[in-house]
Each structure stands twice: as C-alpha cells, then as structure tokens.
Amino acid sequence: MSGETGLTRSATIAVLVENEAGVLARVIGLFSGRGYNIDSLTVAAIDEDRGRSRITVATRGTEQVIEQIKAQLNRIVPVHRVADLTAEGPHVARELALIKVVATGEPRGQALQIADAFRAKIVDTTIESFVFELTGSTDKIDAFLDLMRPLGLAEISRSGVAAIARGTRTII
C-alpha cells in the first residue's frame, strides 16, 4: 500500500472490548492478517460487571497505517472503543519486567548497584542469582536490560505496555 512510504511513528492504542471468547484472537488475527506490527500487547478484564476487557497494543507504522489499524479495530463487532493514546494527548505508559540475572563475584555487585539506580526491586535471591522486578517505560526497561546483559542476564519476562491518559479524560 502507499502507506509504506513516509515517516513512521509508534502508537499506543487502547481497545475496550466485550469480554468474550475469541475477541483477542480477532485482534491478533487482524494484525497478522494485514501485516501490521505488534511491539507488545496486553489484555485483562477491567470491569467484571459490564463484562469488558481492555487490550493495549503498542504498534508502529506510518500515519496512514496507524489510521488503518484504528479503523480496522473499530470494525470488529465486539469492540466498544479504540483510543490512540499517543495521538490523543499526554498519557502514561508502564511496563513491568521480571529479570533473572545469574552472577557471582564482581558482576553480582555491579548488578545490584545498577538495580538500585533503576529502583528495581529484588523479589527473589539465591547466592548466585537475583530476580529483579522493574516497572517503567519500555525505554527504561530496555536500558536496564542492556546494562544487565554483560552481567549474567539469564531470562526476561515482560508484561507489555499498560497505558492510560493523563488528567480527567477516560475512554470508558
């Protein structure tokens, strides 16, 4: 499509959906079927009473492709609302990561210092390993991982982005 040329941007898109079987498959199928990028995707029920879930997709593309993604998401029958948090104003986006570092001796000490500087929590420890819990922007987590890599980074589990608009605005 002609949208392949032009500047790309990233977009954090919040999708409010009916909490029903298959809706996540529809969203994922849309991205794979039409060749859109998914950088991360999170989903959870947010409102048991009304039976709604919230999906947050971090994606990239040209302005035209991002408009397409939003329009295509809006077409899905059990989708209530699609909000481009990146475009609609200031928002906060956070990710949680659990990071296992296996190290002894000097690297172990360095890992601890870096974790402290990033305000990572130690949620598990043995004499040769740590599991750090880190919350922050995707960039912050990426930076942390880059620093840990030479120090014995062994395993990563990331939640993907959860995001919400700043101020009084809601998408509900």
Place this chain on the structure above:
Amino acid sequence: MNAVTPSAELPLSGAQILLRALKEQGVEVIFGYPGGAVLPIYDAIFQQNAIRHILVRHEQAAVHAAEGYARSTGRVGVVLVTSGPGATNAVTGLVDALMDSIPVVCLTGQVPTHLIGNDAFQEADTVGITRPATKHNYLVKKSGDLARIVHEAFYVARSGRPGPVVIDLPKDILINPAPYVEASREAHRSYRPRTEPDRAQIDKAVALIRSAKRPILYVGGGVINAGPEASATLRELVAETGIPCTNTLMGLGTLPASDPHFIGMLGMHGTYEANMAMHGCDVMLNIGARFDDRVTGRLSAFSPGSRKVHVDIDASNINKNVVVDVPIVGDAGVVLRALLDAVRAEGARPDRTAMAAWWRQIDAWREKRSLDFVQPREPGSIIKPQHAVRRLYELTQQSGRDTFITTEVGQHQMWAAQHFGFERPNRWMTSGGLGTMGYGLPAAMGVQIAHPDALVIDIAGEASILMNIQEMGTLAQYRLPVKVFILNNQYMGMVRQWQELLHGGRYSESYSQSLPDFTKLAESFHAVGMRATTIDDLDRVILEMIKCDRAVIADIAVDQGENVYPMIPSGAAHNEMLLGPDKSRNNAEVTNAGMVLV
C-alpha cells in the same frame, strides 16, 4: 409474534427455538445440506412449513445460492451446513460474501459442547477457521444465548457494511430445551455502524461539485447494497448535474446502461472513456467503491490531478489505498440523498461551459469505440464471444422478461460486464472481490428461488462451470429453469490471455482438456442441452433457450483466441491502456513490478 409466554407451552428444543428466531427474522428459504451434527435442525424443519429448505449438492454452492438470493432481493441469505467438512466446504462462499459485502447468515453444526476440543468425529474449529472469513462469528455455548445470538447475527449481517456471519451450533444446544427471546430493539452493546454522514463533509463535497470543471462519479457496489432507492437517487443526481458516471464491476446497474451519462465500467477491462475520464478528471466522487487495485491500476499514477470525495459506510476503506480530500462515512443512499438535496437547494451545478468542454472530450474518447470487435458474418463463421453476449443481451431485452445475469469467473465474466447492459440494480450477480470460479450456477439458483418467474442466466466458461456442475441436480429437483450459457473457448481463457501477454505464449495447463459433452450432461441432469457451433446457430439457440421453461445448458462454441480488451496491464496507469492486438500497443509495457501483481 404470538405473545405466548415460553412457560405456558411445552419447552422447545434449541432447534425449534432456532427456527422460531429465523421466522421472526423473516426468513423464507434456507440453502443447506444435512449431516449428523444438524439432524435436530432437519427434524425441526421437517415438522413445519413456514421455512422452505433447498437441498444443494455441495455446501459451497449453498453459500453462493444464498449470495444470489441476497443480492437479487436485498435480504439476508441463509445457509445451513453440518459440522466439520460441511463447515469447511462453506468457507470459500463465506470469503466470497465477505469480499463482496453480501449479507449471509450461515448456521454450522458442531459436536456437542462436552466434546469440543477432543478431535471428535467431524469436529473442526469452525469459529477459528471462519474468523477471518466472516464479518463476525459466534459459538453458542449456552441454550440461554441461542435466540439472542440468532437475532444479533441477522442484525450484524445486514447492517453497516453487510457481510457473512457464522453461528456455530453444538448438537446438545440444538437438542436441549432453550428459552425464546424476541429480537431486541435496543442498540447493540458495541457494534453501531455509522450511516448518517457528517454534514460539514457533505458541504465540502457540494463545494467541490460546484467548482468542478471535469467531474466524474465513480460508483460501486455500496450503492447496490444501499437499496434500489439509492440507485434512483443517483440517477437524479446525474440528471441534475450532468456529471458522467462510471461503474465498478460490482456497481453495474446503479445507473442504467442506456443513460447517456453512463460511460461504462472502469478498471482493468473498463472502457477507454471511463479510464481516461478517471485519469483526467478534476473532481472524483467515489460513491460506495473501494479503490480496488483492479480499478486504480498503478497507484502512483492514479488520477493525479483530481480532488477526491470518498463515500463509504466502512471507515477502514477510507485512505486505505488512495488518500482522499473529503472522506464521508455513511450509507451511500443517505449520502446521495443529502448531496442531491444540497445541490438542488444551492443550485450547486458545475459550470455549463466547462461541462460542455468536458463532455466533448469524453465523446472524443468514446469515438475510440474501445469495446468494438469484428464478427465475421459469412455463413459458417466462428462466433466471437463478445457477439454472443451482445445477442444474448438484445434477444433477452426483446423478450421483455425481467432478466438476471450471474457469471462465473474469467474472460466470459468481463465480456458479460462489457456487453450486457443493465438498466436496474440487483440484476447482476458476479464474484468481484474473490473471483470465485463456480459462483455463477449456484448464485443463479438462489436468484431463481427468489424470482421464480424471472429469466435467470449464468454466463459461464467451460472451465468454471465444472466447479459446481453438481448443482444441475438441484435445478432438476426444484424445477428451477436456470439457463447456463457457456462461452466455450476450450481454454481457461483468462489464464491463457495472461500467458499470451506476459509469459511468452507458453500455455501451461490452461487448455480445457477432456471436456464433457455439455448437451448430454444437461440431459443426464434432466435439463435441456443446446449447442451453437457457428454464427448460423447462435440466434436460434438463444431464442430457444429463452423460450424453454426448463433448465438449459447452451454450449456456445466461441473463438478460442479472443482476448479481453481494452486492458490496463498490471502495474500500468489508466492512460496506458491496451486497446487491442491490432490497434497500436500504445506505450504500455508490463514491468516486472507489474508482473508480480495478480
């Protein structure tokens, strides 16, 4: 509905509740094929008379029949198939309906809920398989949801941009008692398609119409889906403004072919004047079309000097292929009405002198007579396929019968689109988006069921017709007098044409070897077989076919070497058309980039 409270009667089974919901939705006909998982529904069908069941011979045909029924009536077509292979056989039809925005509800059987996921006999993950093949689909897991889901499925299928909806029905849900609920009048929880356009956008479009010097209306299937009134409004808008109008393959019939403002179909095999006018216009009004690649040709060269209005009920079609200046999301009929009212109220017609000059230009393009062909008249001459369609058109017109045309896919489909004139909407059924060979015969069946007294003709190719030929049996069973008009060129002509033009004339596997004797084949299916081998037979065969009150296969031997022209080769622009083999090859050369396109 009779206001009987459910508790006052014997509890109804899920299958009975299903039929009751279908009845409330106004369903009169189901196209289906039985099997173990749907036996409870067949049992319920047996015990009632309100809904008629048409037994097809293959589930794909059931969906195409429902499509033909839907497109010729504007109603939702209904399909019933069993689990596993029944459902997978229906998939091609579902995708066809999805691509062409045809409202269909397809009921599929499923193994009982407790066996789902166990690889049970004839189990298939039908909702998984059909998720990208439908507008929406449902698996009914609780009897309490059944009636509501049926009502909702009809609403989703017919509203907004119409499309196919699957309801997967586990066998226990069909057998167990279920409560009935009537269709809700409340809005759907999440799905609310937009039909009313934004007023400000209408004003912008009207301002463009007023300022236009070389405007064009580019009208597609959305106007058909908006109902016959939308076509009537289009006619008025054209009469009011004098704007030339071209149709997509799916839009044929929205403006009468005989209207002098009609400049023919556009796109790959569209007329010279339609494509040149698209290329040279200064204001383009796209009503209910989607800038399909068969229409635009090379995107970078598509209508470079125009400002574009795009009316579509599906916002995702807007700015998908072509970036437009005035997007309008709404129902094509509502928007046309709003445009017409505004044009009238404000006298917003394009400038007279400019329009006269524009029409002189279009008439000059028309002079190229891009659809012309030469039919030798000496006795014994071979029939040109275009001539066969022309005569079919003229003789059916003379018959005065209300005529519906369906097609298969290939050269014959393009010749039908080019040479058969449609005066009214809903008379032309063809597989546009998916291009499904085997569509035409079952679609014609569905049309004939809806219009028992009409003349229904499938313009076919000898290769395509074999893809659903088993439906001749259905025609016999229900005495449906469908006419199959085969343009028999003994080739997969469209494939052969591309091989000739793009692959050095290496006709790899495109010859129709070992064809059946179509007249005998017709007879063995209790239909009438006819054959025309030369120009001397053609009119007689067509007239006999029209007169015959039974199903007919008319096997028309046509010139094997004929190609569809004009043609915009893949990857070329509208003003780079090939007009024909002997009229200059123009400047179009097919590039590698063009070759990769289909």
